[in-house]
Amino acid sequence: MKKTLLLLLFIVITSCYQETAIVVEGDFTTSYANEDESIPVIIKIDNKIAGADTYEWTFEGGSPSTSSKKDPGEILYNKQGIYTIKLVAKNVDGERKEISKTVTIKEGLNIEFTHEIVKSNYSPVEVILKNTTIGEGLTFTWDFQDGMPSTFTGKTPPNVVFTTPGNHTITVTVSNGFESEKQTKTVTVAPYLVSLFSYEPKFEDDDYEAPVTINFTNKSASATNYKWTFEGGNPAISTEENPTVVFTSAGSHEVTLEAFNDKTTQVYKSIITVLPDTNLRILTNIKLGINSAHNNNNVGAMFSTVTRQSYKANEINDQNSSLIDIVFQGLNSNLTNNRFISPDQANNYGFLALKNAQSTIFINSQNLCNCGLNFTEGQFDTMINDTPLQSLTINYSAAGAQEFGLTFPRIILFKTQDGRKGAIKIKDMVKNGTSSYILCDIKVQKQ
The missing domain is CATH 2.60.40.10 (Immunoglobulins)
Incomplete structure (x- = not known):
């Protein structure tokens, strides 16, 4: 009986344990x-x-x-x-x-790409792209502003060509499916090749009379090399960027500039007309003031046929004083006592001395000089070359150097220190108080 009870108790306990398992x-x-x-x-x-x-x-x-x-x-x-x-x-x-x-x-985003221009940045510009972005599962979208192609999808883009001058952006957008990042680089395309030049004669050759020395200024764009051809010029050919050329014969001369870069070439041409040599410099409407006008710095009394400028007292310096070859002396505002004087005698006639002054001979009065000269206003007006001047004998004489009064038109002859002969035509005398002046034209040999 006891065994039976114990067995029943074990069964009950075991059953209860199984029911409470966690x-x-x-x-x-x-x-x-x-x-x-x-x-x-x-x-x-x-x-x-x-x-x-x-x-x-x-x-x-x-x-x-x-x-x-x-x-x-x-x-x-x-x-x-x-x-x-x-x-x-x-x-x-x-x-x-x-x-x-x-x-x-997802892969992290650390964009790395480079671009390399093939040859040069002259149009058309070919660009090699190298994408070194590390990572798997990334997508790449490329945009090439004004490029060919204009877009691309993929890790390794093809070479891109840009033709339009200016700045162009290369943009890559990288995505890992969660986030996106962009990186942009800029490619600059140089302007289209243009062959162009301007030119200017040397100051003393600005009348374009043979021989003419001309300085050429290259205004080409996007060029690296040049080939010049000068018809009738010396040199006839040049590869300098800005050459200087001498044209010795009159006529029309064609100038050709061929400009190069590593992509293309372009040619520009121009015609330069060289005139026959007259050996005569013609200067018009030159004002020369009386002493007071000069010394008061109102109207200059001194002139250089080399620089073709008149100078007031305050404009004269060590550099231009030796170039002055004409000096006018007007003693009063009524213009009744006038004469042209040699620059090296200026200090004797109410002016400051000129440093390294020239010596010029003037014939203020052809009638009184007794030197056989009779160069008329008509000859002056019709003179188109230096032939009429070549035969003139101009020597200093006291009679020829004497002053003249208020009489115009009037022809004054002169010879410079370097042997050039010339004539001055006084065509007006303007009374303006201490600023009075004469108005004249000058024709002088160039050499």
Whole structure:
């Protein structure tokens, strides 16, 4: 009887134990720290498992790779990919639950690309692109402003050609499916090749009478080399950027400039007309003031046939004083006592002495000089070359140097220190108080 009771009690106790066994239940969740899915990525684990006594975590590709903690915290991933997180939860009652989840780790974005121009940046410009961006699972979208092609999708773009001068952007947009980044570089295309030049004669050759020395100014754009051809010039050919050329014969001379770069060439032409040599410099409407006008710096009394300028007292310096070859003396505002004097005698006639002054012979009165000269106003007006001057004998004489009064038109002859002969035609005498002056034209030999 006792044995029977003990057996019944064991059965009851065993039945009660099986009914109260603890079940392992629940789940865990994962989340991206800071919502950042690009490497480096931190995955947070939120364990909501109940009824377990032990936990076996396996983090494929993660750090740490395993854990036995209930709450393993944060797992670091440094490589792109899809990884499995596995949990085996158990308890002492022999209950067990296994859960697996996957996390997607996206590649980080660190764009690296270079561009290299083939040959030069003269149009057309070909650009080689090298994409060295590291990562898997990335997409690349390229935009080439005004380029050919204009767009491309893929990691390795083809060479791109830009033809329009100016700045052009190359933009690549890289995406890992979670986020996108852009990087832009600029390609500058030089202006189209243009062959162009201007020219200017030397100061003493500005009348374009042969021989003419001309300075050429190259105004070409986007050129690296030049070939000049000068018809009738010396030199006849030049590769200088800005050459100087002498044209010795009268006529029309064609000048050709061929401009080059490593992509193309262009030609520009112009005609230069050289006139016959008259050996005569014609200067018109020259004002020469009386002494007071000069010394008061109102109207200059001194003139240079070399610089073709008149000078007031305050304009004379060590550089131009030796170039002055004409000096007018007017004693009063009524212009009743006038004469042209040699520059080296200026200090004897109410002017300051000129440094390194020239000696010029003047014939103020052809009638009184008794030197056989009779150069008329008509001869002056019709003179188009120096032939009428060549036969003149101009020597100093006191009679020829004497002053003249208020009489015009009037012809004054002169010979400069370097032997050039000339004539001055006084065509007006303007009374203006201390600023009175004469108005004249001058014709003088050039050499």
